[in-house]
Amino acid sequence: MLRTIIFKFILFIWFVLWTPLLLVGLLSSKLEQKFIFLDAAGVLFLARVIVGIKYEIHYPSTNEDGIPFKHNINQRLDGRSIIASKHMSILEVAILVTHVPNYFFIMKRELLWIPIYGWAFARIGLIGVNRKPGATNMNILAEKVTKNIMKGMTLIIFPEGTRVAPGARPKLKRGLLFLATNLKLPITPVGVDTGLYWPKRGKIKPGTTHVYFENELPSSATLEEISEAINRHSA
Numbered sequence: 001m002l003r004t005i006i007f008k009f010i011l012f013i014w015f016v017l018w019t020p021l022l023l024v025g026l027l028s029s030k031l032e033q034k035f036i037f038l039d040a041a042g043v044l045f046l047a048r049v050i051v052g053i054k055y056e057i058h059y060p061s062t063n064e065d066g067i068p069f070k071h072n073i074n075q076r077l078d079g080r081s082i083i084a085s086k087h088m089s090i091l092e093v094a095i096l097v098t099h100v101p102n103y104f105f106i107m108k109r110e111l112l113w114i115p116i117y118g119w120a121f122a123r124i125g126l127i128g129v130n131r132k133p134g135a136t137n138m139n140i141l142a143e144k145v146t147k148n149i150m151k152g153m154t155l156i157i158f159p160e161g162t163r164v165a166p167g168a169r170p171k172l173k174r175g176l177l178f179l180a181t182n183l184k185l186p187i188t189p190v191g192v193d194t195g196l197y198w199p200k201r202g203k204i205k206p207g208t209t210h211v212y213f214e215n216e217l218p219s220s221a222t223l224e225e226i227s228e229a230i231n232r233h234s235a
Contacts, residue, residue, distance in 0.1 A: 003204070004051065004203050007051045014042055015039075018035070019116045022039075022116050022120040025120060026119060029123055029124050032120050035120070036121075040097040041094075041098050043090065043094040047198070051206055053209060055209045055210070055211065057210075058210060058211065058212045081186045082155045082179060082180055082183075082185050082188065083103075083154060083155065084176055084187050085158055085190035085192065086160070086191050087162065087192075088166065088193075088194045088195030088234075088235070089163065089195055089200065091192075091197070092190075092192045095194075095211055096211075100156060101154070103155075104125040104148050104153050104154070104156070105121075105126045105127070105156050106126075106128075106129055107121070107128055108130075108131050109128030109129055110128075125151075127141070127145065142179060142182050145183065146183060157179075159226065161173050164195070165200065166193065172227050176223075177223060187219065188214065188217075189213075189230040189232075190211060191212040191231060192210070192212070192234055194209045197209050210233070212232070217229060
């Protein structure tokens with residue numbers, strides 16, 4: 001437990017040290033995105049060095065010569081999709097930020113109110129929503145998402161709505177289907193087991209965590225199909 005306390009203290013210092021650079025980054029969205037990338041990469045480095053957490057990313061299967069399976073008719077030729085990920089920890093957020101180019105998140109609006117960090121998130125195109133039932137105008141949200149998609153950005157969303165413990169299987173939020181259908185975007189489910197090593201609360205444990213990118217699903221997929229794919233390899 002002592003190592004967990006030391007790690008969280010150093011992580012706090014790390015975030016504080018980045019605040020001046022994030023303020024400078026407000027001058028340019030590209031510069032801010034680079035700073036946030038380096039900030040997240042530092043989190044992964046500290047997790048590996050201090051508490052012994054490594055990670056592996058798994059992508060959909062290919063045939064024996066390494067070529068992906070036949071192109072799915074539901075996939076867009078420009079490669080755009082909504083990444084719908086399991087959310088257990090800060091850990092998978094850092095992994096996604098450092099491995100998905102031109103990303104943006106839909107997140108609870110309160111995170112955008114955090115001084116400096118919240119401003120930085122807004123600067124690079126992250127979208128805040130009111131998570132109270134019925135409080136979000138989905139048509140306005142779809143318009144905001146469309147603007148980012150048209151800029152070549154990729155949406156990452158946590159359709160369960162919050163961090164969950166290993167083994168938890170909450171029902172997915174229907175907003176994912178609304179966006180996928182209206183934007184005609186397929187869905188890339190992502191499963192994780194990060195909660196086994198860096199849980200929402202409690203002791204952080206050493207080990208190798210895994211992030212699984214599953215095969216794309218069409219925008220017409222059901223919540224049950226998406227949930228099954230997300231949880232196929234999740235802890």
